[in-house]
Amino acid sequence: MTSYTIALIEGDGIGPEISSTSLAVLEALRTRFDLRFEFRPSPAGDACKARTGEALPQSSLSTIKDSDACLKAPVGDTAAETIVKLRQMLNLYANIRPSKSLPNVPSLRPGIDFVIVRENTECLYRGMEFEFDGGVVALRTITRVASARIAKHAFELAEQRDGARKVVAVHKSNVLRKSDGLFSQVCREVSSQHPSIAFSEMLVDSAAMNLIRIPESFDVMVTTNMYGDILSDEAAQLVGGLGMAPSANIGERFAIFEPVHGAAPDIAGRAAANPLAMILTSAMMLEWLSKTRGDASCAEAASSIRTAVNRTLESGVKTSDLGGSNSTSEVGAAVARQLG
Ligand code: ATP
Numbered sequence: 001m002t003s004y005t006i007a008l009i010e011g012d013g014i015g016p017e018i019s020s021t022s023l024a025v026l027e028a029l030r031t032r033f034d035l036r037f038e039f040r041p042s043p044a045g046d047a048c049k050a051r052t053g054e055a056l057p058q059s060s061l062s063t064i065k066d067s068d069a070c071l072k073a074p075v076g077d078t079a080a081e082t083i084v085k086l087r088q089m090l091n092l093y094a095n096i097r098p099s100k101s102l103p104n105v106p107s108l109r110p111g112i113d114f115v116i117v118r119e120n121t122e123c124l125y126r127g128m129e130f131e132f133d134g135g136v137v138a139l140r141t142i143t144r145v146a147s148a149r150i151a152k153h154a155f156e157l158a159e160q161r162d163g164a165r166k167v168v169a170v171h172k173s174n175v176l177r178k179s180d181g182l183f184s185q186v187c188r189e190v191s192s193q194h195p196s197i198a199f200s201e202m203l204v205d206s207a208a209m210n211l212i213r214i215p216e217s218f219d220v221m222v223t224t225n226m227y228g229d230i231l232s233d234e235a236a237q238l239v240g241g242l243g244m245a246p247s248a249n250i251g252e253r254f255a256i257f258e259p260v261h262g263a264a265p266d267i268a269g270r271a272a273a274n275p276l277a278m279i280l281t282s283a284m285m286l287e288w289l290s291k292t293r294g295d296a297s298c299a300e301a302a303s304s305i306r307t308a309v310n311r312t313l314e315s316g317v318k319t320s321d322l323g324g325s326n327s328t329s330e331v332g333a334a335v336a337r338q339l340g
Contacts, residue, residue: 002295003036006285007067008328009082012046013263014273014328021275021332022071022282025305028336033301040067044256045075046263055081064256065090069285072258073278076265077152080127083249086256087120092249093146096284097232097260098214104313105166105240105322106249110165113163114218114238117154120249122146125225142179142224146185149192153250154222158197164219167191170227183224189286197215204231211235236260243274243317246281248288257285271327274319276309279335283309299325308338 010019027340029035042060049055055078064070064086075082075147086092086185095118128139151169159169169187171180184201191199203209204227210217211231215238223231236245242261259277266275290298317334318324326334 001034001036002297003038004069004199004289005038005040005066005067007042007070009042009044009070009072009075010038011073011263012076013074013265013268015075015236015263017257017271017273017276019020019073021328022278024332025279025336026282028339029301029304031340032304033297035297035301039217042044042070045176046078049078049081056085069254069289070256071282071285072256074259074261074263076263083256083258084127085124087249089249090254090256092251092254092256093119093121093149094172094250095228096157096248096250097228097235097245099235099239099245102244102313103310104316104318105244106140108212108234108238109216111216114215115220116228116232116235116332117150117157117220117222118232119146119150119224123225138177142183144182147183147186148190150289151187151222154220155190155194155197158247159194161219165196166200166219168218168221169199169201170204170221170231171221173205174203180224207302208233208234211238222227232260241321243277243319246284248281248284250288255285257281271329272320273328274321275328275332278310279305279332287317304339305335308335311338
């Protein structure tokens, strides 16, 4: 039996509910795929800060660093002190946010299947804000190194995907001539090393419009940190909403997996949270473990989770955000049953 240690951040708001539901699905893989997960609690977020004075205590950081991967539920107001910090500290430079139409889910159009590849370590998210002359200045950093590695990641992802195999670089280089000018220039340079992938560029305002107008035309979108953050909420809404949007924060040797959505305090404690974003996030974690450890059973387990999610949706079991009437744990139990 293969065993993996997974640091678990249960988070705030709906975090604990969707965490326990997703863990039950991962536990159900144990017998079928001979896979075992040792979940290591790693407190972080609002409740942790209220209790310990720190949103990301050193003990949690050590647990995360010592584990094979980290599965993270959303935290509330302390996101900048937890996940944004973790992305920078652990150099998790690629934020991968897929949007895909799934069966029996309200979607803008059928056939949507694209991925946003968001640069995760720089741009405005370095948090460099200064009071200046009666106002405030926020520094936006764009470097050649970070732009080149995220562009390379996007092209390599496009090469692995079925179908369209195209990359669009999204920026605003007509206004931000130097910063987005550098990002777009580096994307063009990297594109020349990947001749089998079609490459184009789009201004971020056009990208926001085209995601509504022709979402099925996108394959891989590569962009800077803040544009990627904003566009990925829009992208989630195209395929059923934030409850359907998984994501991965990937570095050279480590990765943290988390749903795109926040802690959703408006529905916390009501058993109404859609656990599928977190369950699909778990599938992304298994795919990454399979790729980095060469473990085929993880890839099979991920594929089995994806099939089980589709079957669950087809059977009509879903939470109210998708027009259903099932609770968080009922959806999780249905997915676990469908694993076979
Ligand atoms: P953050 O600033 O932390 O990203 P946010 O302001 O984007 O958070 P969310 O917490 O993501 O806000 O919630 C936005 C809306 O989406 C809320 O109405 C929330 O209830 C809904 N929502 C988010 N996640 C889910 C989910 N898993 N299931 C159902 N509804 C959700």
